[in-house]
Amino acid sequence: MNKFLKRLAVGVLSLAMAAGIVAYTPAATAEAKEDLTGKLVVIHTNDMHGHYEKNEEEGGMGMSSVRALKGYYEKQGANVLLLDAGDFSQGTNLVNYYKGLDSIYFMNAAGYDAVSLGNHEFDFGFDALQEMAAAADFPILDANIISKETGEPYFGDNKIFAFGNMTVGVFGLDTPETQTKASPKNVKDVTFLDGAELYACAQAQVDALKAAGCDYIICIGHLGVDEESAGRRSLDVVSQVTGIDLFVDGHSHTRMDGGVVLNGTKIVSTGNYLERIGVVVYDGKETTAKLVNDADMFSIGGCPDMDAFVKTFADVVNEAYAGTFATTTCQLNGNRAPGVRTEETNLGDFAADAYKFIAQTYADENEMNMVIDGAIQNGGGIRASIEPGDISMDTLYTVFPYGNTISIVTITGEELLEALEASCSACPDALGGFPQVSGIVFTVDTTVPYAQGEQYPDSTYFAPANPGSRVTIESVGGKAFDLKATYNIAVNNFMADGGDTYYVLSKSENIIDTGVVDAEGLISYVNSLNRVIGDEYAASKGNITIIR
Numbered sequence: 001m002n003k004f005l006k007r008l009a010v011g012v013l014s015l016a017m018a019a020g021i022v023a024y025t026p027a028a029t030a031e032a033k034e035d036l037t038g039k040l041v042v043i044h045t046n047d048m049h050g051h052y053e054k055n056e057e058e059g060g061m062g063m064s065s066v067r068a069l070k071g072y073y074e075k076q077g078a079n080v081l082l083l084d085a086g087d088f089s090q091g092t093n094l095v096n097y098y099k100g101l102d103s104i105y106f107m108n109a110a111g112y113d114a115v116s117l118g119n120h121e122f123d124f125g126f127d128a129l130q131e132m133a134a135a136a137d138f139p140i141l142d143a144n145i146i147s148k149e150t151g152e153p154y155f156g157d158n159k160i161f162a163f164g165n166m167t168v169g170v171f172g173l174d175t176p177e178t179q180t181k182a183s184p185k186n187v188k189d190v191t192f193l194d195g196a197e198l199y200a201c202a203q204a205q206v207d208a209l210k211a212a213g214c215d216y217i218i219c220i221g222h223l224g225v226d227e228e229s230a231g232r233r234s235l236d237v238v239s240q241v242t243g244i245d246l247f248v249d250g251h252s253h254t255r256m257d258g259g260v261v262l263n264g265t266k267i268v269s270t271g272n273y274l275e276r277i278g279v280v281v282y283d284g285k286e287t288t289a290k291l292v293n294d295a296d297m298f299s300i301g302g303c304p305d306m307d308a309f310v311k312t313f314a315d316v317v318n319e320a321y322a323g324t325f326a327t328t329t330c331q332l333n334g335n336r337a338p339g340v341r342t343e344e345t346n347l348g349d350f351a352a353d354a355y356k357f358i359a360q361t362y363a364d365e366n367e368m369n370m371v372i373d374g375a376i377q378n379g380g381g382i383r384a385s386i387e388p389g390d391i392s393m394d395t396l397y398t399v400f401p402y403g404n405t406i407s408i409v410t411i412t413g414e415e416l417l418e419a420l421e422a423s424c425s426a427c428p429d430a431l432g433g434f435p436q437v438s439g440i441v442f443t444v445d446t447t448v449p450y451a452q453g454e455q456y457p458d459s460t461y462f463a464p465a466n467p468g469s470r471v472t473i474e475s476v477g478g479k480a481f482d483l484k485a486t487y488n489i490a491v492n493n494f495m496a497d498g499g500d501t502y503y504v505l506s507k508s509e510n511i512i513d514t515g516v517v518d519a520e521g522l523i524s525y526v527n528s529l530n531r532v533i534g535d536e537y538a539a540s541k542g543n544i545t546i547i548r
Helices: 003-018 062-075 101-110 126-135 195-211 234-240 294-299 304-320 336-340 346-365 393-399 413-423 518-528
Strands: 040-045 079-084 145-147 158-162 167-174 190-192 216-222 246-249 255-262 265-270 277-282 287-292 324-328 374-378 389-392 405-412 435-438 440-445 452-455 462-464 471-476 486-492 511-517 544-547
Touching: 040 062, 040 216, 040 246, 040 265, 062 079, 062 101, 062 277, 062 294, 062 304, 079 167, 079 216, 101 126, 101 304, 158 195, 167 195, 195 216, 195 234, 216 234, 234 246, 234 255, 234 265, 246 277, 265 277, 265 287, 324 393, 324 518, 346 374, 346 405, 346 435, 346 486, 346 511, 346 518, 374 413, 374 440, 389 393, 393 518, 405 413, 405 518, 413 435, 413 440, 413 462, 413 471, 413 486, 435 440, 511 518
Parallel strands: 040 079, 167 216, 216 246, 246 265, 374 486, 440 544
Antiparallel strands: 040 277, 145 190, 158 167, 255 265, 255 287, 277 287, 324 389, 374 435, 405 486, 405 511, 440 471, 452 462
């Protein structure tokens, strides 16, 4: 990373914002298009995941469209609120390079009024998140993220916006799944209210905002609607809580054109990656919702200044990640589902093989007299596919963005079986914890229901009641599996800390962090293959059999 260029980019953007040059440029027809005087317009985004550059080829509208929409509706006389429902600071090299900080600069320049955090805001560590929060010109609202030290909401709970003809109350919620969908060490200072406590927290927020005289109440919640999140979804909250007029949702990447209504609450969500931007209009009686796409912006106008802001950062990142590190003769499948979260893939095999290679190299170089028996890569740690041809550094860090380090955990056969049983609990449905493996051969029988045991501590996941009922391990390290044997398994530090479904790994009394960042480990492994990912990865290796 070129630290001088990084400081220069941040400095240029800071000065530009201070000068107030980020301005909406109306289209010729925009001024007279509609009169919204006195109406409330809520512009909302969710799961932007760092897609702040306008991308016409992939349909991404970019942050310039967000700024333009706010400027447009302000010129129509509306009372405008710009809100985000989380996962804004991680997902592309543009923001990962700066550990999310530049996303705050972009959102400041766009004029965001309030946001909720998502689980991915914790990916770069709690210190990085606090730095982002300190740089924000808008409040972070998450009433259910509680400081363990004070017992109060860590960032903030609600904000009241007073307009000339109405008062709007906004509060926020973040998914309790953050406890294990972020590294547990990154959330050790906070508690996430869940279940009945989550519902009671939301109802208390509504009641407080009503008592304060709010005419319209909005929840920005990174909860989602996936069945995997049952009990803590937006659907569950609005079913249990009365008085929320609008729920701006995120987390499940669900596109709701027009929104859905449940228990008197309209739930809206845009999908992801700024492919759509949500617009809700409240006229004092009725709430209507729509999604704006790039074609709609032609009649509204744009914001070239914001494009220039984003380019300042993108130029630095592009220079840092210029060049290639390898070539692949085949497509490497990193799709979510079907893909790395549901089944074995060749990219999953490659990543797990790299983990095993790096861990063994580390053990040998440090004269540890240790054999690495296998490796596990959680499917959720693989974020994209790789096309045949040269692989750029930009692609590498897009696919493996987290900066996790490779660890070695020593566990028993019983603990390994528990880890695989828990991580395959949703199979054949998608789960971020689904294991991509090396040196381990096992079968998942999805015709057998997953039997939940006790809930893991500080987790939304449950231990298996009967390890081995769905998962059968045939071999580890080329030898027949033994429940009583001891195995050395390479994983990433997120998993070693108990992330996703891997709580049992954190109980190991022998965890060694090699300090090798996963992406750097992949480079070393490819170098051992003469920088070519060849026919040995043309298809998955058959480590995992799924009975359906």
